[in-house]
Amino acid sequence: MPLPYYVSPEQMMQDKAEYARKGIAKGKSIVALEYQGGVLILAENPSATLNKISEIYDRIAFAGAGKYGEFERLRKEGIRYADLKGYAYGREDVTAKSLANAYSQVIGNIFSMEIKPLEVEILVLEVGEGSGPNELYRIAFDGTIMDEKDYATIGGQAEELKLFLRDKYRDGLSVEEALRLATRSLEAAASQKVRAANLEVAVLDRGRAGRRFRRIPVAELRQLMEKEGDAAP
Amino acid sequence: MNVSFDFSETGSSFFDLLRERGPSLLPQFAVETTERREGMPQVPMGTTVLALRYRGGAVIAGDRQATEGYQVASRRVEKVYAADEHSAIAIAGAAGPCIEMARLFQTELAHYEKIEGMGLSLEGKSNKLAQMIRANLPLAMQGLIVIPIFVGYDVRRDEGRIYKYDLAGGRYEEADYHAIGSGGKDARATMKKLYRAGMAEAEAISLAVEALYDAAEEDTGTGGPDFVRRIFPSVKLVTREGFQDIPEERVASLCEEIMTARKSAREG
Numbered sequence A: 001m002p003l004p005y006y007v008s009p010e011q012m013m014q015d016k017a018e019y020a021r022k023g024i025a026k027g028k029s030i031v032a033l034e035y036q037g038g039v040l041i042l043a044e045n046p047s048a049t050l051n052k053i054s055e056i057y058d059r060i061a062f063a064g065a066g067k068y069g070e071f072e073r074l075r076k077e078g079i080r081y082a083d084l085k086g087y088a089y090g091r092e093d094v095t096a097k098s099l100a101n102a103y104s105q106v107i108g109n110i111f112s113m114e115i116k117p118l119e120v121e122i123l124v125l126e127v128g129e130g131s132g133p134n135e136l137y138r139i140a141f142d143g144t145i146m147d148e149k150d151y152a153t154i155g156g157q158a159e160e161l162k163l164f165l166r167d168k169y170r171d172g173l174s175v176e177e178a179l180r181l182a183t184r185s186l187e188a189a190a191s192q193k194v195r196a197a198n199l200e201v202a203v204l205d206r207g208r209a210g211r212r213f214r215r216i217p218v219a220e221l222r223q224l225m226e227k228e229g230d231a232a233p
Numbered sequence B: 001m002n003v004s005f006d007f008s009e010t011g012s013s014f015f016d017l018l019r020e021r022g023p024s025l026l027p028q029f030a031v032e033t034t035e036r037r038e039g040m041p042q043v044p045m046g047t048t049v050l051a052l053r054y055r056g057g058a059v060i061a062g063d064r065q066a067t068e069g070y071q072v073a074s075r076r077v078e079k080v081y082a083a084d085e086h087s088a089i090a091i092a093g094a095a096g097p098c099i100e101m102a103r104l105f106q107t108e109l110a111h112y113e114k115i116e117g118m119g120l121s122l123e124g125k126s127n128k129l130a131q132m133i134r135a136n137l138p139l140a141m142q143g144l145i146v147i148p149i150f151v152g153y154d155v156r157r158d159e160g161r162i163y164k165y166d167l168a169g170g171r172y173e174e175a176d177y178h179a180i181g182s183g184g185k186d187a188r189a190t191m192k193k194l195y196r197a198g199m200a201e202a203e204a205i206s207l208a209v210e211a212l213y214d215a216a217e218e219d220t221g222t223g224g225p226d227f228v229r230r231i232f233p234s235v236k237l238v239t240r241e242g243f244q245d246i247p248e249e250r251v252a253s254l255c256e257e258i259m260t261a262r263k264s265a266r267e268g
Helices: A009-026 A068-088 A096-113 A158-168 A175-190 A218-231 B014-021 B095-116 B122-135 B137-141 B184-194 B201-218 B248-267
Strands: A030-035 A038-044 A053-057 A060-066 A120-126 A135-139 A145-148 A151-154 A199-205 A213-216 B049-054 B057-062 B066-068 B071-074 B080-084 B087-093 B146-154 B159-165 B171-174 B177-180 B234-239 B242-245
Touching: A009 A060, A009 A096, A030 A060, A030 A120, A030 A158, A030 A175, A038 A060, A038 A120, A038 A175, A053 A068, A053 A199, A053 B095, A060 A068, A060 A151, A060 A199, A068 A096, A068 A120, A068 B014, A068 B095, A096 A120, A096 A135, A096 A145, A120 A151, A135 A151, A151 A158, A158 A175, A175 A199, A175 A218, A199 A218, A213 A218, B014 B095, B014 B122, B049 B087, B049 B146, B049 B159, B049 B184, B049 B201, B057 B080, B057 B087, B057 B146, B057 B201, B080 B095, B080 B234, B087 B095, B087 B122, B087 B234, B095 B122, B095 B146, B122 B146, B122 B159, B122 B171, B146 B177, B146 B234, B159 B177, B177 B184, B184 B201, B201 B234, B201 B248
Parallel strands: B057 B159
Antiparallel strands: A030 A038, A030 A151, A038 A199, A053 A060, A060 A120, A120 A135, A135 A145, A199 A213, B049 B057, B049 B177, B057 B234, B066 B071, B080 B087, B087 B146, B146 B159, B159 B171, B234 B242
16 A cells, blocks of 8 residues: 655645645736726736626626636635625625635635635725725735735736836826726836737726726727827837 | 735626625624514514506605504605606515615615626616515515515606516516505506596606505595695606605695595585
């Protein structure tokens, strides 16, 4: 009978992390940017129907990079969590912080207990009430949760995007400027032009009442991108 | 450690989710486990709500009074709610369960839309509401009666539609108008005389206000316009553009018009 072989916990975690990283690196990237009127989320996504960005609750949005099936399950579960909480308490009591924590627990558990870790990275974003601050949370494949400011990036080229945005980001962007900055960061990372048809864009619009989440349809996106083209020097 | 944020597969329905994960949150309220007897505290009752179709959509309206037996429980109850962008619900019956049912239904529609990435069809919405009433059937047998009218703008068929329900969850589409509640019969009588197919928006709104006015005159449980406290019936529209609230001042001036017209008719 062969002896069960021993693998040190460090080795096992390292292997799992490497596996998850490889999976995510294959996926396309997502950028979330704070602008004057809210939070803009932009994903490279050739599919018009398989969304990477979604509404969770009144002021909360979700974005997932990596394996579609896996972050889709996380997304649905997040909506269930938020709706149940909002129904049991009040609408203001549903916060990105508690949702991000719940995600972090679940993803972290799967990472340490299951053989196959989730190959996903997700963003949980909340637009502030009135002039209150926005909240951007990034949750990695091992459940690590990071509280980001100004911008957050996930997916295969998250690091490149972050480097680009670190130099170029400034406060008080308009929605067009935020869109331009986000597309330019994607173009810089991929070193090729991106087309409106390959983008999925949504905003958490501070100015709206009730449900702040709004998808920007491709036609409107084209217009916005043309407008930004004119504005560019 | 038990993290109940688990991945059991539930569908797209919030109602089912609530049944599974939070049955205590289901609208059961102060459920009377014993039979209702004489002398027991009465449940506040909502009173007259109505809906009618017009050229550009549908009007849905209701009075604002809730009664407990022969007492007024509240003068400012809202009985008409937006269910989502293109539909609205008005409920007659025990006030508490009515408000809860409206809130549950709103969450249900938004939940489905978020999970599935697109909203339910109007047919689907009205059907879901019927299932919710059916689930309330045991309570209805004990006297906690909750009956809604549901209106929506069917964006696929490009018209307003009205659905009425019965206690057992039966669902019927109404072609022109409908009213329910203790003053429903009186409101229906007014609409029966004055309703015309393909009315304009303004006509439809004033007919709704007039029908509620008549219901309040004939039925003690229905509240009329209150010029002292400035409380007027709530009137809403569902159109292609979406749900729309008719401002209180406009309803107030319509009520005044009706009063003046009737006064001058009496004085000859």
